Amino acid sequence: MAKKSRRPRTTAVAADGINPRQPCPCGSGKRYKACHGAAGGVFVARPFEGLPSECDLVALRELVPSATAPLRIKGHEDVPVQLGSLLPVAAPAMARDSGQVWVGMQVQHHYGDISREMAAVLVEALAKAEAGESGIVGLTSAPAPGPRLQDLITDDRLDITVHDGFDWWVADVEDRGDLGHALEHANEAALPTARLTGVEAAYWTSTGPKEHLRWVMPQAEDELLLALARLHVSGADVIVPDARFVGMFRAHGLLAPVWDVPVGTGVEALEEPAAAFKDALDEALADDGEPSAEVRSARAGLANRQVTIR
CATH class of the missing domain: 3.30.1460 (Yope Regulator; Chain: A,)
Structure with missing residues (x-):
């Protein structure tokens, strides 16, 4: 009876170094081969490379509960733009009644390039603000070809402020209305x-x-x-x-x-x-x-x- 082959099994690895059987790094919960490793899929493993304070951006997305940083955006220097770790209701971006524009780090898009996704909602929120409108901006499908954050942000480095809670959510609001309960809940969940x-x-x-x-x-x-x-x-x-x-x-x-x-x-x-x-x-x-x-x-x-x- 012939002996079984004892050659070690090998695991296929995609061209970008990701095991196709492992969960997709985008966070979708699917295996990589069924998500961004499928034909036509695109996954950017280091989406913030080349941006000012890249390491801090990673921290704000994954580790830091509450932090903000002002941004200067090419072609929109007269609009006050603020980056936030987590926005109210986990919004990707917001045009505020105050005229400010906010863009959030901790969002659940799974389209493969976080930088392009954030840039897409930021551009839309800027358009809203400059039209005198306000509201939440998000994505329900992959963004069309367009700029990435690297093409928009002109700062040399980010001036990051870490907050004890989320009171900055209402810093530009006179009447908190029904926000008080949500704010209290968010503050309680924020680790020092x-x-x-x-x-x-x-x-x-x-x-x-x-x-x-x-x-x-x-x-x-x-x-x-x-x-x-x-x-x-x-x-x-x-x-x-x-x-x-x-x-x-x-x-x-x-x-x-x-x-x-x-x-x-x-x-x-x-x-x-x-x-x-x-x-x-x-x-x-x-x-x-x-x-x-x-x-x-x-x-x-x-x-x-x-x-x-x-």
Whole structure:
């Protein structure tokens, strides 16, 4: 009787590096091969690449409950435009009665290119505002060919403000009317969060029984994992005493390392240690020496401690 083949099974990988059997990174819940991996499908793995404060945009979409940033839009410099992490009723964009235009990060479009989708609703909201109209703007189908955020935003960097809750939803409204209950509910659900000032895109948050530092980083995955592995082997990956590096999120083409920090640490106590860690990370990134077996093993362990959220 012939022996069964013992050749290891291989998993097909699409040209963009995504396993067709895995959930589509767009968040639809479908397998990639039945969603944006199907014939004619388009998925942009790093939709905010080239935008100012790319890492912060990823954080506002995936990690930060409540934050805002003013935007300057090409050809519409006289219209006050505000980017928000989450808008009322999870609206993609809004033309406000005050004349402001808002565009939201945390929306549930699944058409493959978040940047193009956000640009489409932003352009429509701007048209509403300039016509003296107001209301919510969204998408019910994939946007027609048109600009991406990269074609619209003229800021060199974003001035991000993290809020304790969502009172900014009604900052331009005189009569809150029935909004009070919804606002109260939203505020109760927002976890305390603060952005570190000394490094880019690092956010402290408290869940009550735990505190975390979540830090979106711009480097390519392979080089960042190797640098983090070098720091781990040398014991330099602990941000503050008794902190613990627990793994990484992968979102929109970038990695976001996560640390558990002792309860009561707060954001101010993380500022200097985070700056020192960045210096050590930069040094590790610049190390082009052959990694030791211990470093390679650590890198493999880190690769297994990733969770893809987009």
